[in-house]
Amino acid sequence: EFYFHAYDLDQIFEQVVPAKSMDKKEYEKMQRAFKKGTEERQQRQEKEITGIRLLRVREVDGEPRAVLRLRLHGGVIGYQELMFKRSSQGGLRIVDAYNYSSGEKLTDTFRRIMAPLLAEKNKSMFRRLFGGTPDIIKYEPQWSQLPRLNSEGRYREAMNVYRQLPASLQREKSILAQQLKAAQAADDSAYVAAIDLWRRTYPHDPALDLISIDGYVLRRQYVQALACIDRLDQALGGDPSLDIQRALLFWKMNDPVRARASARRAFEREPSLEAALLEVMFLADEKKYDACVAQLKKLQTQNGYPREKLVGCVERSPKLVGLAHSQPYLKWRGPMMYVSASESRPGRPPTAAATAGGLKLQSIIYRQPGAS
Numbered sequence: 001e002f003y004f005h006a007y008d009l010d011q012i013f014e015q016v017v018p019a020k021s022m023d024k025k026e027y028e029k030m031q032r033a034f035k036k037g038t039e040e041r042q043q044r045q046e047k048e049i050t051g052i053r054l055l056r057v058r059e060v061d062g063e064p065r066a067v068l069r070l071r072l073h074g075g076v077i078g079y080q081e082l083m084f085k086r087s088s089q090g091g092l093r094i095v096d097a098y099n100y101s102s103g104e105k106l107t108d109t110f111r112r113i114m115a116p117l118l119a120e121k122n123k124s125m126f127r128r129l130f131g132g133t134p135d136i137i138k139y140e141p142q143w144s145q146l147p148r149l150n151s152e153g154r155y156r157e158a159m160n161v162y163r164q165l166p167a168s169l170q171r172e173k174s175i176l177a178q179q180l181k182a183a184q185a186a187d188d189s190a191y192v193a194a195i196d197l198w199r200r201t202y203p204h205d206p207a208l209d210l211i212s213i214d215g216y217v218l219r220r221q222y223v224q225a226l227a228c229i230d231r232l233d234q235a236l237g238g239d240p241s242l243d244i245q246r247a248l249l250f251w252k253m254n255d256p257v258r259a260r261a262s263a264r265r266a267f268e269r270e271p272s273l274e275a276a277l278l279e280v281m282f283l284a285d286e287k288k289y290d291a292c293v294a295q296l297k298k299l300q301t302q303n304g305y306p307r308e309k310l311v312g313c314v315e316r317s318p319k320l321v322g323l324a325h326s327q328p329y330l331k332w333r334g335p336m337m338y339v340s341a342s343e344s345r346p347g348r349p350p351t352a353a354a355t356a357g358g359l360k361l362q363s364i365i366y367r368q369p370g371a372s
Contacts, residue, residue, distance in 0.1 A: 003052055003068070003082075004042055008093035009035045011085065015096065015107045034110075044151075048072050056237055065098075067236055079210065079236060100232075102177045103207030112174040135168045143169055146178035155186035171201045180211065188218055206235055213245070222253045240269035247278050256282060273305060273313065281319055289326040296332060307333075 013034050019027055051071035057064050066082040079100035087093045097106040136143075142161055149158035162170065162179045169175050176198055183190035195215035199208060209228040216225035226249055233242045243266035250259035263278035276299050283291045296314075299305045311333055314320045323329050 003094075004046055006092065006094045007038075007042070008085070008087065008095050009038055011093070011095045012038075012107060012110065016110045038110075055239055058237060069239060069241060077241065079239075098206075100207050100210050100235075102173065103202060103205040104173060109174060135166055136172070139165055139169055143172075143175050146175065146182075150178055150181050153185075155182040158182040159186060159190060171197065173202065176201070184214070191215070192218055209235070217249070217252075220252075222249050225249055240266050240275075241272075243269065244275055244278065251282060251285075256286075271303070273299075273309070276303065276305070277313055277317075280314070280323070281317075284320050284323040287322065289323055289328045292323050292326075293328045293332045296329075 010031070013031050016034070017027070017030065022030075049070055049072055053069045053071075055067045055069055057066050059065070060081075064084060066084075068080045068082065070078040070080060072078065081098040081100075082094050083096040083098070084092050085095045098104070099106065099109070102109060143165055145161055146158050149155070149161065158178065159182045162175070162182070165175065170179070176194065180191065180194045180198070183194050192215045195212055198205070198211060202208060209232040213225050213228045213232075216222070216228065226246065229242050229245055229249070233239060243262045247259045247262035247266065250256075250262055259282060260279065263275060263282070266272075266275040266278070280292050280295050283289075283295065296310050299310060300307055314329070315324050
């Protein structure tokens, strides 16, 4: 809740567009438009982000920064460093954030997002802000389409717009970040090419290791991917979830000893169901289903995970289909509870009311896993 509601949008806007740069009435009008757009963006983020974890607070140039790990739908991981100031009432407010996925501060990103509005409402201000990059001004109608096309899921259209931009703009970080987003969703080869361009253009960028991992994995260059994870881990000051990534990479490299060691270290540093189930996945890959069940029992009895939760994880995972149909697992799983609004009985479905067509559900044919 703090993450989504503690942003001081007035201070952020002042950093993006200085108040003295234009007429007060025009400034306030733009400020209202900025706040409305940002609040809508935050509402979309609330739906996309499934988990936030504070890794640590550290000092940069004498100021505290909160290092966060963000988990998004689809298992995507991102990192941010929040920057703070006290409000006049004494409360802590977020006034900027460094985003590891884009390699820039939030205020820099907003400056790019605001460019189309500035171009429309205040051309002189727009030219002052972007006068050092004339192509930004010349091709504003084209590149300003990219965030909208991506947000609407029109990734191939976004990629086509990007291809038509001059080389100078294709290397602009905020524009290249939009190409990365589109290519990641639509085209592996274009995604790898975008990562390579980022690496050539910004060789010392802190975001480089985070965005390079996918590219190396797609090329099966697992040693290079591991090196990126190690550098990212060091830059963050340590993140246990990166041990999960190491474990998966070691498994792809046919190194089960280091894969299991990384999985155990991930669980020891930050106990989570995701880390705990890695060992089950590795054993299932070797068709050691009795050992899988022994691990599930251990998670149930020693770590307190409910059987229903473990069953749900196993039967939703495409990597555990073999385990889900194995006899040792089915014996451990046993019958599950059917639950209706009024009652729950093991192994028996609730009776349904007659429909308008005169038919009534009398039974459910049950097979494991799943019902039909």
